[in-house]
Amino acid sequence: MTIPEFQQHKRDNKKLIVVTAYDALFARIVEQAGIQAILVGDSLGVVVQGKANTLSVTMDEMLYHTKLVAGAAQHALVIGDMPFMSYQAGHEDALRNAGRFLQAGAHAVKLEGGAVMADRVAAMTSVGIPVMGHLGMTPQSVHRYGGYKVQGKKSDRAQALLSDAKALEAAGAFAVVLEAMPVKLAKAITEQLTIPTIGIGAGPHCDGQVLVLYDLLGLFDEFVPKFVKPYAHLKADALQALRRYKEEVEQGKFPSDAESYH
Ligand code: KIV
Numbered sequence: 001m002t003i004p005e006f007q008q009h010k011r012d013n014k015k016l017i018v019v020t021a022y023d024a025l026f027a028r029i030v031e032q033a034g035i036q037a038i039l040v041g042d043s044l045g046v047v048v049q050g051k052a053n054t055l056s057v058t059m060d061e062m063l064y065h066t067k068l069v070a071g072a073a074q075h076a077l078v079i080g081d082m083p084f085m086s087y088q089a090g091h092e093d094a095l096r097n098a099g100r101f102l103q104a105g106a107h108a109v110k111l112e113g114g115a116v117m118a119d120r121v122a123a124m125t126s127v128g129i130p131v132m133g134h135l136g137m138t139p140q141s142v143h144r145y146g147g148y149k150v151q152g153k154k155s156d157r158a159q160a161l162l163s164d165a166k167a168l169e170a171a172g173a174f175a176v177v178l179e180a181m182p183v184k185l186a187k188a189i190t191e192q193l194t195i196p197t198i199g200i201g202a203g204p205h206c207d208g209q210v211l212v213l214y215d216l217l218g219l220f221d222e223f224v225p226k227f228v229k230p231y232a233h234l235k236a237d238a239l240q241a242l243r244r245y246k247e248e249v250e251q252g253k254f255p256s257d258a259e260s261y262h
Contacts, residue, residue: 003108003130007175009036009208016207017036017208017209018037018208018209019213019216020040020213021038021040022044024069026213027068027076030213036076037076037077038077040062040079040081041212042082047220048065054140055142057083061083062082063100063101063104066101067104078105079110082110084140091120094111094120095129108131109129109130109132110177114160114168125172131174132175133168135161136151136202137179137181149180151179151180152182158182162185165189174196177197178190178206179199179201180200180202182203184203186205191205198210200227216230218236220235
């Protein structure tokens, strides 16, 4: 999947499917499922590192996980998520750090923010770095919002988000993630942009959807937003397997002859 192919999906009215992954094993599984794009999300701060939010995730950590995913993925578009303070302080930081993602094997980067980030997005795209925007409930601004709250319910904020989306498109972003916003607003943004919108908690009218892998697999259940649908219950399966293993070792049933060398 290339950036032009990704964008063509919108023109062809075909849904784009994106999930996060953080390692080679899951990158391969995601690709085997035919998923078109993998986001190495800074959500790894929460689901892999066990932190309360994404703010402490570093560039080095993101690059490590990006290398694992990009090294394993053969067909999917790999998007590296720029962590907090890797692009906010200035153009030069943003360009250098975005470049490091591409050197680690990503095909594109994602950053949070609207019109305020438009110049930065333009600077990156002008040197050949594809950028995905991210609007709505942007997790790196969790403290400004006072928690993980739906954005754009009131008309002035909804208008601002629509302008942000247009600013990102004008700056050259190849797509934009819309997170936790009313269905009607996400629909309006999707209709008014020529670039694809990828929704997460933004309803069914977006051009594609993204979910955090461990949420959709039912592995992470500490904080499950309304927009998550668990398509499997891997935490329950893992618990059951581990309890059985413990029990069988305690009872002398494992290892049996079948698992032993003679
Ligand atoms: O970090 C992440 O996984 C994300 C997605 C939830 C869009 O930004």
